[in-house]
Amino acid sequence: MTDDTDWSTLEHAFGRADDIPPMLEKLATDPDADTWSELWGSIYHQGSTYSASVAALPHLARIAELRPDAALEAIALAGRISAAEWPDVEDEHPRALESLRAAATAQLAVEGLDDDFAVALQALLGLGRAPEWGEDAFDGVIAGGCCVACPSCETDLDVRFPSSTGNGWEGVDTVPEPATEFDGVAAWLRGEALRAGRAGVAATLAELFGTIACDECGERFALAAALTGLEGDEEED
Numbered sequence: 100m101t102d103d104t105d106w107s108t109l110e111h112a113f114g115r116a117d118d119i120p121p122m123l124e125k126l127a128t129d130p131d132a133d134t135w136s137e138l139w140g141s142i143y144h145q146g147s148t149y150s151a152s153v154a155a156l157p158h159l160a161r162i163a164e165l166r167p168d169a170a171l172e173a174i175a176l177a178g179r180i181s182a183a184e185w186p187d188v189e190d191e192h193p194r195a196l197e198s199l200r201a202a203a204t205a206q207l208a209v210e211g212l213d214d215d216f217a218v219a220l221q222a223l224l225g226l227g228r229a230p231e232w233g234e235d236a237f238d239g240v241i242a243g244g245c246c247v248a249c250p251s252c253e254t255d256l257d258v259r260f261p262s263s264t265g266n267g268w269e270g271v272d273t274v275p276e277p278a279t280e281f282d283g284v285a286a287w288l289r290g291e292a293l294r295a296g297r298a299g300v301a302a303t304l305a306e307l308f309g310t311i312a313c314d315e316c317g318e319r320f321a322l323a324a325a326l327t328g329l330e331g332d333e334e335e336d
């Protein structure tokens with residue numbers, strides 16, 4: 100893989116990024132879980148991004164293009180980096196993002212686990228469709244639950260998505276949003292899930308965009324707004 104990037108001038112979680120090119124080369128030729136884990140830990144360390152993270156995007160695009168067996172992992176990592184670095188990343192790497200979006204869209208049609216389908220959806224969100232959903236806010240769809248602070252009393256609540264394949268979560272059940280009420284990103288997500296025949300994912304999405312009642316103060320609120328920090332602001336100001 101040709102690479103004009105001067106990695107020695109870039110940084111990741113553990114210092115200079117000289118060690119990134121061998122990882123990218125390995126993933127482009129003979130991908131394995133250990134190398135993926137090392138790359139994730141270096142350039143998306145506990146949700147933090149670095150100069151090397153953004154520089155890796157064209158390489159992740161190439162891996163997704165070259166290697167069907169590594170495409171899902173490549174778009175998942177790229178989607179999170181893109182979401183974290185939005186909107187600057189759009190100016191820096193428009194072609195890589197376009198290529199990654201094409202790879203993520205192709206993943207939606209791959210037969211397999213609902214969780215993998217949800218990862219591809221999350222990647223598309225992070226790659227520009229709705230970057231505020233590209234990181235933690237969407238994780239509950241895969242995990243089966245999430246944590247959120249009540250916008251009224253600020254109590255941290257555990258939330259459970261009853262329809263999710265994920266399990267082990269206990270907490271407040273969401274009340275699903277009726278499909279007729281869907282608009283914007285919620286409608287788009289649901290459309291993709293139904294088109295792909297993923298009824299289970301569609302049901303979890305209805306819960307993600309539904310409401311919950313705080314078990315501390317009783318306030319009922321929209322989970323999506325509380326997770327992304329969007330909407331809901333008007334009431335406070």
Ligand SMILES: [Zn+2]
Pocket residue numbers: 249250251252253254313314315316317318
């Ligand atoms: Zn509350």
